[in-house]
Amino acid sequence: DQQVKQNSPSLSVQEGRISILNCDYTNSMFDYFLWYKKYPAEGPTFLISISSIKDKNEDGRFTVFLNKSAKHLSLHIVPSQPGDSAVYFCAASGRSGGGADGLTFGKGTHLIIQP
Amino acid sequence: DTGVSQNPRHKITKRGQNVTFRCDPISEHNRLYWYRQTLGQGPEFLTYFQNEAQLEKSRLLSDRFSAERPKGSFSTLEIQRTEQGDSAMYLCASSLPLGRRNTEAFFGQGTRLTVV
Numbered sequence: 001d002q003q004v005k006q007n008s009p010s011l012s013v014q015e016g017r018i019s020i021l022n023c024d025y026t027n028s029m030f031d032y033f034l035w036y037k038k039y040p041a042e043g044p045t046f047l048i049s050i051s052s053i054k055d056k057n058e059d060g061r062f063t064v065f066l067n068k069s070a071k072h073l074s075l076h077i078v079p080s081q082p083g084d085s086a087v088y089f090c091a092a093s094g095r096s097g098g099g100a101d102g103l104t105f106g107k108g109t110h111l112i113i114q115p
Numbered sequence: 116d117t118g119v120s121q122n123p124r125h126k127i128t129k130r131g132q133n134v135t136f137r138c139d140p141i142s143e144h145n146r147l148y149w150y151r152q153t154l155g156q157g158p159e160f161l162t163y164f165q166n167e168a169q170l171e172k173s174r175l176l177s178d179r180f181s182a183e184r185p186k187g188s189f190s191t192l193e194i195q196r197t198e199q200g201d202s203a204m205y206l207c208a209s210s211l212p213l214g215r216r217n218t219e220a221f222f223g224q225g226t227r228l229t230v231v
Contacts, residue, residue: 004157031129034219043119043206043222089157102148102171103220105157 003027004092006106014114019077021109023090026071030092035064035075036102038087047088048075077111085113117141119161119223121207127229128197135193136226140209148220150184151175158206164190165212169229197230204228 005024013019021035031052036044050057050064050073063076071103087110091103093107120139128134133159140147149159161180162172166187176182179197184190194201204227207222 002220036222041224043121043224046219046221060224067140091157102150102160102163103158104160107157109156 001026002106003030004090004104004106004110006088006090007024008109009107010110010112011030012112012114013080015082016079019075019080019084019113021075021077021090021111022089023073023075023106024052024071024075025092027092027094027104028071030094030096030104032093033064033066034091034093036089036091036105037084037089038108044089080111080113082113082115087111117172119207119209119221121205121223122228124224125229125231129168130199130230131196133193133195134197134228135191136205136207136228138190138207138209138223140189140194140207141171141221142188144209144211144221145187146220147184148208149190149192150205150208150222152206153202154226161192166217175215183201194228197228199230202230 003026006046011081035047037047047066048059048062050066066073087108089108090106122137134220147165149161152158161176162182164184179195183193204225206225208222
């Protein structure tokens with residue numbers, strides 16, 4: 001049973017507009033959430049994270065929002081740039097996650113930025 | 116470059132053979148993780164080490180899989196009697212501990228295993 005769900009396999013956004021990637025989780029023990037970006041033939045690259053004690057974290061063009069009551073988080077990228085085209089993975093960590101301190105990943109969303 | 120290094124990058128092996136992968140983590144990171152990623156899926160946790168101690172193993176890690184980190188630095192992942200279902204990208208990651216909370220893990224480029 002998937003504990004971290006990314007329901008959109010792909011998302012197409014025009015350059016300069018906002019990209020919004022969504023992630024839902026089911027395990028209330030998760031207390032730390034991360035977004036990773038992955039290009040083909042490379043390992044995932046850490047992008048941004050958020051602790052469950054916060055509801056927003058911002059880093060440059062990237063903002064992550066956490067809604068604990070809905071068990072939902074989202075990644076906003078604004079403005080979107082061609083180099084943002086990649087697969088984005090949502091991941092969660094907690095005592096009941098992937099190992100005591102391992103990460104449980106979603107299946108990823110392929111973001112395509114169109115010129 | 117002082118990132119996580121994995122060798123080899125690609126491995127093709129015949130079914131039934133044994134394979135071993137190596138991971139060199141970022142030098143000051145005492146936590147090391149192994150993940151497996153198959154097509155269309157996110158990385159799946161296999162096991163992790165804190166220093167040389169293997170602290171947790173996923174049920175995905177069958178008895179054909181063994182991981183070691185003998186001196187708390189590099190790690191090896193061995194798969195014995197490989198099966199076609201073992202074909203995947205094997206990812207290694209390392210991190211610093213932050214209390215009991217996971218800090219961001221940095222991933223290597225992975226080893227792509229193809230079992231024919």
